[in-house]
Each structure stands twice: as structure tokens, then as C-alpha cells.
Amino acid sequence: MHKEILEDIGEKELINRLEKFMPKNQASDDCALIKTQKDNLLINNDSLIENVHFNDITICARDLGWKAVVSNISDLLSSGSKKNIGITISLILPAKTEWVWVEELYTGINKALKEYGGIILGGDCSVGNEKIISITAIGIQGELELRRSACKPGDLILTTGIHGLSKLGFMLQSKFNFDDITLSQALINKSIEHFCRPKVNPNFLKNLVKTRSNKKITRIGCTDSSDGLFQAIQDLAIASNCKAIIDYTKIPKDKNWPIGDKWDKYYFFGGEDYELVFSLPKNWAKKLSKLDRNIKEIGFFTKGEPSIEFKDNEKKSLLNNAPFKHF
């Protein structure tokens, strides 16, 4: 079967084809227009790079498109975006890329936009040696400003869900050998799902506003765990200039998650889970976690040098693990 590659199609025809994935009134031009009515906007850019963040073995094009959108929406949510306006897509693709790959990518992109809101506002496409999907997403700032720097000593630290699954999913997709252990099929399926088709919870902000009793609080400490849970907590501690005390026993784990140092390491340093990690005054935290049962308290912030400590001394050695890094 002849596979149609981009080299055969040519740049102009490629752009024409890509435009078919855009809403009809969003005509291609030099810029994309965003209509606003006295709103403040949030803007985020995230790039997925072949052989750094993905490869053809670990994830298919459709899932990659979905994931590229979700990773951006996760950042918007973690800043308090109440509505996604849309995205611009900057693609870099080798000339030998098959057209069907691009088509599948855009199908995944539009699937995620349909699920979470927003449209394709525009984009461009260039040739390069490796595939890169760079997405810029625009959202509208809601009434609560979620910021890394807004955690306060005394706040409880919470997370919207379970960590480590995406890392395990990546390892399974990479055919990593788990000879020493038998993983449950449920855990295997769930982990691959988390890695390939991560989800976010767009109701988080609504629930946060709903459970707020003190209207004077307009800024909340928050980030997402795209670079791992440890990195998220560290980012909050540094930006807010306070110390995080983590209660290991409270960390929400999948019921089939194995025990052991290695598995703790995947949990804390794995990355790409796209859960929110945030801090709230105690009363607010209790009300919110009652309303959304997936939200779990995992520790608290206190005065002190920006750092992370485990309440349980035995877990301290975990901190010696280097955080998720690409350089």
C-alpha cells in the first residue's frame, strides 16, 4: 500500500488539509483573532518532542494529539481558567511523515477540544528532523487566581488524584521488563490509559468556588503534576517560600499499586499525571474533599526554608532521588 507522505503533498496542500480541521469561520490568515469582552486571559505553551516526550512505539498519533491538548488545558486549569478559548498549533514534521499520521493527530486534538472546550485558532507547519507538537492554549481567568506563589503556612496540601500511573504506562508501552513482579491486569490497563489518554477535571474550579466560605480569599496555591508530584510540591514551596510536610500514609495510591522503594520513586517522580496539586485553608479543604471524593489531603505547609519533608522519617531517603529532568 502506498503511504502518502508530506513530501508528496507539498506545503500549500498540507496547510489546506489542516485547515479542514478548523472551524469554518476561523479562516486561515497571518494571525488568529481572539474576541474578548473585558476578560483577562491565560496563555500557555507546551511542546511535545519526539524521542524526548514520545515516540512511535509508546503512543499513537491520535492519543498524542489528545495528550498535547490535555497537557496545555491542565496548565490552564491549574491557573484558574474558567473557559478554554482555543489553541494554536505549531507543528514540526519530517518530510517523510505519513499524511495519515497528521490526520490522526488532528483527530485526537479535536477530540480533546470537544471534550474540554475551545477551538483551533490557527497554526503553522514546518519541516524538521524530528516531530514536535507545540501548542499554545488560551483560557479565560476565573474569579479565583490559582498561582504557584499563593500557598500559605498552615494551608493543607491536596491533590486531585493518584500519581505514578502515567510513568508505569510509559514503561509498559516501552516494553520495560517487570520480571520481578506480576502486575494486575486492571493496573496495567489503567496505567496505559493514564499515559496515552490522560484526563483533567474541568469541574475542579466550580467545586472550589462552591465550597469557599471566605470570599476574601481570591488567590489559591496551585500547580499541576505534569513534571511529577515531587516537582509540583517543590515548585509550590519555592514560589510560596514555605516548607511542605508530606504525610506518606495519606498519599492516594491505586489499590493494585505495588509496595517498595522503586514504586515510591515512580509515584513521586514519574510525571505526566496532570493532577492538580494545591493548598487550601483547613475548613475549605475539608468541604472540597467531601464534595469531590477524588481529592485527597497529603500534607500541609509550614513556615521555613522552601523544602519538602516527610512526616515519616523512614521515607526521607526518597528525597535523594533526582527530580524528573530532561537536561
Next chain:
Amino acid sequence: MHKEILEDIGEKELINRLEKFMPKNQASDDCALIKTQKDNLLINNDSLIENVHFNDITICARDLGWKAVVSNISDLLSSGSKKNIGITISLILPAKTEWVWVEELYTGINKALKEYGGIILGGDCSVGNEKIISITAIGIQGELELRRSACKPGDLILTTGIHGLSKLGFMLQSKFNFDDITLSQALINKSIEHFCRPKVNPNFLKNLVKTRSNKKITRIGCTDSSDGLFQAIQDLAIASNCKAIIDYTKIPKDKNWPIGDKWDKYYFFGGEDYELVFSLPKNWAKKLSKLDRNIKEIGFFTKGEPSIEFKDNEKKSLLNNAPFKHF
């Protein structure tokens, strides 16, 4: 001398260093915040890719930073942006990249922002095999909407300046052999300047508004010539569904520009000149080109299949040259 490379610095320290190039109140977070007051925004993304758009021989890091900003601002201007709000920067760099290269890049970026307005709103940095600078720029839509699709039969076609210089500059920087001709030193200097440090005219929009007598006209056909003059005219013709007639004798050339088919080809298909190519009703066009002497009439639009024709039959063969393309 020891050259500090990114691998030595590590991701976190790198991000800290990059933040020092940002305004102090634009703290790093998951998203950048854009404050707007009932304005419509224009958003543009342009990527510069190593070995496609640049390499270490043809352009230094500081000029590359300048050029990356200018190429985005050119797109904003060509849509009628009245003010640049700012940019987000997505960098992809090999781990062996020297820190001084990154520093120089940001120096060039900030130099262009100081010249044309806007701030660094945020960004991210990942490791990759080749350098990629992807910039998303945000501007405010002015009262005149400049769009590719707004040209009308009867409109004159105009350009803000001279083409081909950037292509010649690129060839000179690439040590291309011009054995058959002696180029004037003035042309050499000017061409390298155009390629490495292209400029835009931020007063264009003001002059356009100033010379408008019919306030009912709110949409003007316009694009920039980043992909070459021919491509710009073709984009306008296709988007506006009309035929362009170009008067070769009116094309503004540098006084030292050589004569010959090869040089015509560089002129029409070179690219990266960042001049505006636009169309206006005759009266408006005359008033504007009187106010800004760099603006030159080069032809007109007429009814017909979207296409380009030369008034001078002898120049028809020029159209056989393939447009600037990367795939």
C-alpha cells in the same frame, strides 16, 4: 576556556536564569496572564528551526532572537495589530548548547521587544536534537482589520519596501559564490542587515488610518512577505478570489540590485523580507504612498481566477519558478 553548556546547568537553574530576562511582575507560573479591557486580540505563532531557517554560520544568537520576534510582529502588523502585548517563548535546545548562546538569544529578543513593544509573558524550555525557537505573539486588533481575504477587484497592490535583500543576505552569510558578478559593498552590507536584523514599520497602521477618507472601509487586504513576494501576492489572490496583475517596471528595487533572471528570482521568491503586501482603493493608495515614500504601487487586482499575471509579457516565465517551500 570552559564553555558552560546546558547539561551542566540543569533544567531548574536554566529556567531561573531565563526568568531574569522577564519583567519582575511577570512571575513564572503555569500560565502567562494577559490583562485585557474589551479588546480583541491577535495571536500568532512562528517557529525558527535550525538547519531549516537558520544555522550557526548564517546568523548569530542575538540576531536570531531579534529576528524571531520581528517575524512574529510582522504577522501581527499584517493583521492590523495596534499594540504588541507580549510573547511566550518555547525553546527546544540540545543539551550541549552553550549558555552564552541562550543569553545572547534572549538579549536579541528583548532588544526587539524594546524597539517594537511587548514583554516576555512566559515560556518553556525542553531538550531536543536541534535548536527550535517557537514564539507566540499577542497583539491588540486595531480599528482596521487587515486580512488576506479583503482584497477587491480594482484595488491597487502595494508593498512597504524592497524585496530580495534578505535572500541575498542569506546567500552571502552562507558563503555562496558570486563569481560571475561584483556586488557593491553597500548592497552586501544592506542585504546582510536585512537577513540578520530585519525591521518592520510600526507606523504603517497609523498612516493607513490617517489617510483613510471613507470610514466605511474597515477591512483591508494584507499579508506579509515572509515567504516571498510572489507567495504573498498569491495568498492574497487565493484568499480574496481575484487576479493580480503585476507591473514589473514598478517593482521597487535596491539601486545596486543586479539585472537578470536569477536576480528576479531572488527578488520574487526569496522570502524573509517582512515587508507588507496589501491592496487599497486608488485614492487611498495615492495618499498613503505620498505620506510614506517607501510604499510603492506594484500592480492591481482584477476579476478572474485567483492567479498572478505580469503586465509585461516578457516576465511571464518568472511564474514558472516554484514558490519558496520547505516540504
